[in-house]
Amino acid sequence: MSAMSVHMRLASLAAMATLVASPLAAQDRLLGLRAAGAGVTAEGIWLGGxxxxxxxLLGGDSLRITRMTQLSVPITAVTPLGGTWTLDATTVYGTGSVTAEGARDARRTTSTISGLSDVRLRATGRLFDEALLLTAGANLPTGRTELDAEQLTALRALAAPAFALMAPPVGQGPSGTLGVLLAREAGGWALAGGVAYEIRGQFAPVAALVAGAPSIDFRPGNVIHASLGADRLLGRHRVSAAFSADVYAQDRLRAGSVADASQDAITLAEVKLGPVFTTDLQLQLAAPRLRELVLxxxxxxxxPFSRDGVRIDGSSGNYLDGGLRASLPVTRRTDLFTAIDGRWHTGLDLDDALTTAGVAGGALTLGVSQTLGHVTVQPFVRGQAGQLRFTRADGASYTGGAAGLTILTRF
Incomplete structure (x- = not known):
């Protein structure tokens, strides 16, 4: 492995850390220049007891949620723009359902949310022999920016970080990101540092729910993203580390529980989300007979976040995820792959919502990767289980399963 190839991979990794999170991030990392990918994933969660x-949130009967399902169809494409720029686009169609029973009358109901997410465009330029990367992103508002009571009920369950489902199909309105990244080599390390400024859209119900805000009519301020990354060879192995920080401007929390596009709603409070700090570590091991082995x-x-200048107790939380993935070549064009993942989230102590719940859980993924010419087909299955923790309510166990297919092509 050449120093330049290590340098280029680190630069790409650090550049991605400056972007808005995308439901297609996993697929996006697999793609090279002039490539396209699509997939379908069916997921289900069953809550114990x-x-x-x-x-x-609307003053009606509380609901006892028993199960949820979601079908997601991600699509992504990458194409070169001249010799030093690339353009990629990602979107996802999704439909999700949540089954619940009324707390008083035990009447069973099913709430659904369906639609297309926003289309995310990103242009990346590599300048000065890969030493400088410029990134410009735009969010095309093709996703849903209004929710009725049924859709809100579904979103509150499907968006829970504890279950690690694909992102529900909601939009955030027009937004954009502009970033710059510098990369160099020093002492055997490939180093990179970047900063990006994100102009966020006018609709962010998932951000409000996950942060524990008392209303989902949450009009977000802008964000500064900063990241540092390092990568090097250790004998035949490779270690990578990255650190990022997201600093938020002032947000507006408006009256109403069901979001709409009205500009006449009363502002309840000025909210400032606390910064989010993320550390990523990866060790790629050179193991006999394995094409890939990564810890x-x-x-x-x-x-914590603040409301009208007052810090809100119980609004901070820690989210720890980790795992092992491996790929075993069976033939020259066929691999078996597996992943073992674990998560431990403290959650937030603000309330007993699923979106702020703590969790201890794990997942196992098994799949096959088959290359047919310029096309790679990857069917997989996944199972997960864990225990939810709430501030005041009793905890609950859960189990989940998923099956999917990803198709990637380079041309």
Whole structure:
């Protein structure tokens, strides 16, 4: 492995750390120049016992959620623009359902949310022999920016970080990101550092729910993203580390529980989310007979947020994820792959919502990667289980399963 190839991979990794998170991030990292990918993933979560009681945001009967399902169809494409620039686009179609029973009348209901997410465009330029990367991103508002009561009920369950489902199909309105990254080599290390400024859209219900805000009509301020990365060879192995920080401007929390596009709603409070600090570590091991063997870990700490200048107790949390993934070649064009993942989230102590719940859980993924000419086909299955933790309510166990297919092509 040449020093330049290590340098280029680190630069790409650090540049990605400055971007807005995308439902297609995993697929996006697999793609090279002039490439396209699509997939389909069906996921299900079943809550143990009598389910999990969730209070209504609309003043109605509380619901005891027992199961949820989601079908996601991600699409991504990458193409060169001249010799030093590339353009990529990502979007996802999704439909999700949440089954619940009324806390008082035990009547079973099913809430659904469906649609297309926003289309995310990104242009990346590599200048001065890969030493400088410029990134410009734009969010095309093709996703949903209004929610009725049924869609909100579904979103509150499907967006819970504890279950690690693909992102629900909601938009955030027009937004954009502009970033710059510098990369160099020093002492055998490939180093990179970058900063990006994100102009966020006018709709962010998932951000409000995960942060524990009392209303989902959350009009976000802008964000500064900063990241540092390092990568080097250790004998036949490779180690990578990255650190990023997200610093938020002032947000507006408006009256109403069901978001809409009205500009006449009353501002309830000025909210400032606390910074989020993320550390990523990865060790790629050169193991006999394995094409890939990687140990990885990610720790994310969310600082407390403030409302009208007053810090809110219980609004900070830590999210630790890690695992092992391996790929075993069976033939020259066929690999078996597996991944073992674990997560431990403290959650937030603000309330007993699923979106702020703590969790201890794990997952196992098994799949096959088959290359047919310029096309790679990857079917997989995944199972997961864990225990949810709430501030006041009793905890609950859960199990989950998923099956999917990803198709990648380079041309």
């Amino acid at each position: 009598n389910g999990v009681l969730q209070p209504s 990885w870990g990610t720790n994310r700490w969310r600082a």
